[in-house]
Amino acid sequence: MAISKATRKSTENAEIFKRRRQKVMAGLKEAALLVAAHPEHVRNDDVHYPYRQDSNMYYLTGFEEPESFLLLRPGKTPETVMFVRQKNVERETWDGFRFGPEGTKKEFLIDEVYPIEQFEAKAVELLKGYEDLYYRLYKNPEADHRVQTVLLNLKRAHGRSGYGLLTIKDADTFLGEFRLRKNEDDLRNQRMACEISAKAHIEAMKFTRPGVTERQVQAVLSHAFYANGSGREGYNFIVASGNNATTLHYNFNDQVCENGELLLIDAGAEMNFYSGDITRTFPVNGRFTPIQKKVYEGVLKIQKEIIDYIKPGIYFKDLHAMGESRLTDLMIELSLVRGRKEDIMKANEHRKYYPHGIGHWLGMDVHDAGLYMIKGEPRPIEAGMMFTIEPGLYIPANDMTAPEELRGIGIRIEDNILVTERGSENLTALVPKEVDEIEKLMASTR
Numbered sequence: 001m002a003i004s005k006a007t008r009k010s011t012e013n014a015e016i017f018k019r020r021r022q023k024v025m026a027g028l029k030e031a032a033l034l035v036a037a038h039p040e041h042v043r044n045d046d047v048h049y050p051y052r053q054d055s056n057m058y059y060l061t062g063f064e065e066p067e068s069f070l071l072l073r074p075g076k077t078p079e080t081v082m083f084v085r086q087k088n089v090e091r092e093t094w095d096g097f098r099f100g101p102e103g104t105k106k107e108f109l110i111d112e113v114y115p116i117e118q119f120e121a122k123a124v125e126l127l128k129g130y131e132d133l134y135y136r137l138y139k140n141p142e143a144d145h146r147v148q149t150v151l152l153n154l155k156r157a158h159g160r161s162g163y164g165l166l167t168i169k170d171a172d173t174f175l176g177e178f179r180l181r182k183n184e185d186d187l188r189n190q191r192m193a194c195e196i197s198a199k200a201h202i203e204a205m206k207f208t209r210p211g212v213t214e215r216q217v218q219a220v221l222s223h224a225f226y227a228n229g230s231g232r233e234g235y236n237f238i239v240a241s242g243n244n245a246t247t248l249h250y251n252f253n254d255q256v257c258e259n260g261e262l263l264l265i266d267a268g269a270e271m272n273f274y275s276g277d278i279t280r281t282f283p284v285n286g287r288f289t290p291i292q293k294k295v296y297e298g299v300l301k302i303q304k305e306i307i308d309y310i311k312p313g314i315y316f317k318d319l320h321a322m323g324e325s326r327l328t329d330l331m332i333e334l335s336l337v338r339g340r341k342e343d344i345m346k347a348n349e350h351r352k353y354y355p356h357g358i359g360h361w362l363g364m365d366v367h368d369a370g371l372y373m374i375k376g377e378p379r380p381i382e383a384g385m386m387f388t389i390e391p392g393l394y395i396p397a398n399d400m401t402a403p404e405e406l407r408g409i410g411i412r413i414e415d416n417i418l419v420t421e422r423g424s425e426n427l428t429a430l431v432p433k434e435v436d437e438i439e440k441l442m443a444s445t446r
């Protein structure tokens with residue numbers, strides 16, 4: 001029998017995750033919380049997609065193996081419990097190192113860790129007496145099935161007591177509120193993710209010239225991500241030249257960047273599961289045409305105005321409303337839409353050229369967890385929250401109602417904003433976005 005040589009260390013200090021668990025447990029009150037690992041997905045035949053742990057599982061453990069559960073039982077003994085795959089020399093020889101129950105307990109500072117095979121039996125014991133369980137259904141069908149078995153066995157274990165099933169509350173909504181407010185542990189990674197993403201965008205700008213393919217630009221971004229310490233991209237690369245930029249989440253990235261076109265890059269690196277999310281739009285040949293410059297600077301002015309407005313106490317929906325209003329003004333100025341502004345907005349005509357929102361929470365998921373409204377009411381922005389500001393204007397090449405010179409122009413400018421006590425900090429300000437800065441940077445490489 002082969003001996004598995006693989007070893008592995010957790011990439012972050014286990015104390016970070018312990019602090020997070022303690023904070024979350026303090027909010028659980030009388031309930032327990034169960035988090036399942038993300039499922040593995042087959043790509044083709046026996047090849048899997050690269051595995052990425054569920055964000056909540058990572059947030060609370062730092063543990064990156066599939067087929068595992070975390071159970072939190074505040075105030076009880078054991079208080080923190082995990083179920084993980086057992087060590088298996090043969091599987092580890094093929095697929096890599098496993099911590100196993102003992103290794104997990106020690107490395108991840110968990111009170112008790114059992115083999116995953118014991119989940120159903122042990123979970124019934126450990127959940128006895130609870131009325132509420134936080135768990136997110138429908139993310140991992142196999143885990144859901146196992147949880148259902150536990151719930152049924154728990155009910156049976158109550159005998160003829162009249163008790164029904166344990167109430168399931170949504171764990172992702174609950175945990176989202178913790179993830180939404182970033183502390184120094186979170187921000188260390190968030191800042192690195194933004195910095196690595198920013199450096200990659202600069203490299204891509206320097207590299208781009210007529211004749212390169214979108215894929216080659218993607219390769220430059222990807223190289224800069226990994227070379228600077230990122231583990232993976234936070235979402236699929238969007239490298240969209242010319243008219244492709246009018247597709248919001250264009251992912252083919254297989255066309256040639258032509259002279260005279262703009263290139264829109266929306267790409268973000270992950271650092272310890274925190275993602276950047278930057279978009280820049282710039283000319284393939286390094287110089288904006290007068291009309292490209294006019295549209296670009298129109299969008300840029302709006303982006304900067306909105307960022308300047310950010311401070312604790314404002315509402316996210318107001319930022320969105322500002323974006324819609326200012327972009328409609330720009331559309332009127334460019335003769336993309338005609339008539340009175342109120343009528344245009346009431347009829348949603350402006351949505352034709354700006355069909356998305358002004359931004360979204362940013363963190364471990366690019367479209368991060370956390371409520372935007374609480375019981376139907378908008379929530380005030382607080383220091384420590386992170387979000388993107390990304391106004392855009394997209395005019396498809398086949399839009400015969402648009403002035404001809406504007407057709408095929410797609411522009412988005414996106415930065416990552418941390419709300420501070422006094423206002424905000426732009427964590428992606430490193431990437432040039434002023435016309436003269438972009439042109440200067442690009443000229444320096446040709």
Ligand code: GLY
Pocket residue numbers: 235266267277360366390414
């Ligand atoms: N990268 C996706 C987005 O900006 O929302």
Ligand code: MN
Pocket residue numbers: 277359360388390414
């Ligand atoms: Mn975004």
Ligand code: MN
Pocket residue numbers: 266267277278279414
């Ligand atoms: Mn983006």
